[in-house]
Amino acid sequence: MVSTKRSSAQRLRDSLEDDIINGRRKPGERLDPEELGRAFNVSRTPVREAFQHLVASGLVTVSPKKGTFVASVGLDRLIEMFEVMAELEGMCARLAARRITETELDALQVAHRRCEAAALAGDTDEYYYENERFHECIYAASHNTFLALEARQLKQRLKPYRRLQLQVRQRMRGSLAEHQTIVDAITRGDAAQAEQALCEHVLIQGERFSDFAASVHRLQAQVDSTG
Incomplete structure (x- = not known):
């Protein structure tokens, strides 16, 4: 079976989702886009797209002029x-x-x-x-x-x-x-x-x-x- 092809943004999003729901990234933790770009060897665009999806999922929140942070869902x-x-x-x-x-x-x-x-x-x-x-x-x-x-x-x-x-x-x-x-x-x-x-x-x-x-x-x- 051939695996579904996934974009860089999707792979990054999946990895961050796993980290968040498995407790490897804590509520309130700031997500550094530059650090993630280096870690996943991607440009800023896939990181920005991944963040947009995570915001839509309610897993992260964006604070103007402060950054993107891991949210907490009860x-x-x-x-x-x-x-x-x-x-x-x-x-x-x-x-x-x-x-x-x-x-x-x-x-x-x-x-x-x-x-x-x-x-x-x-x-x-x-x-x-x-x-x-x-x-x-x-x-x-x-x-x-x-x-x-x-x-x-x-x-x-x-x-x-x-x-x-x-x-x-x-x-x-x-x-x-x-x-x-x-x-x-x-x-x-x-x-x-x-x-x-x-x-x-x-x-x-x-x-x-x-x-x-x-x-x-x-x-x-x-x-x-x-x-």
Whole structure:
């Protein structure tokens, strides 16, 4: 399987996301653009683009004339955002089940197979990016541009935490099985089942909530112990 090509800004962003959510960069820490440019051997433009994405994700904040700093996001706020994300994506799936074209359905099935290949390879990063394509196919198939835009914007803010979820043992396999249920419902034109399946796929509840909360608390404890 050929890996998804990623820009310098995307690779830098992914690295910074990992450092932040894994506690290697602490809340309040200033990010030096020149130092990052040297460390990653990139110009100022990719660094600036990476910062823009991190601001959109809520992982960093920009203080005029002071610089860019690592932000702190509480678990309660994250759960609220995932609740809204689940509802938005559920709506997309419901509309997609009613409106998807044959060409769009083919693209969704291809995206699902690419997720399957990444899962079989055990590549969580590759799975994440193929998973983005999968969800994007559903947004497009909803044929509601306003809804799709809102879903994309919130998904961008939750990106690092959705990646963190995939690091939980067996989560990638579970995610793939959930994808199959979603694809089957959309293929049948079962709008209610498609909406429910995608909502549950995104929503953090039950054992998934416990696993996610444990991961976030563990990372926070690591930050506090080194503070």
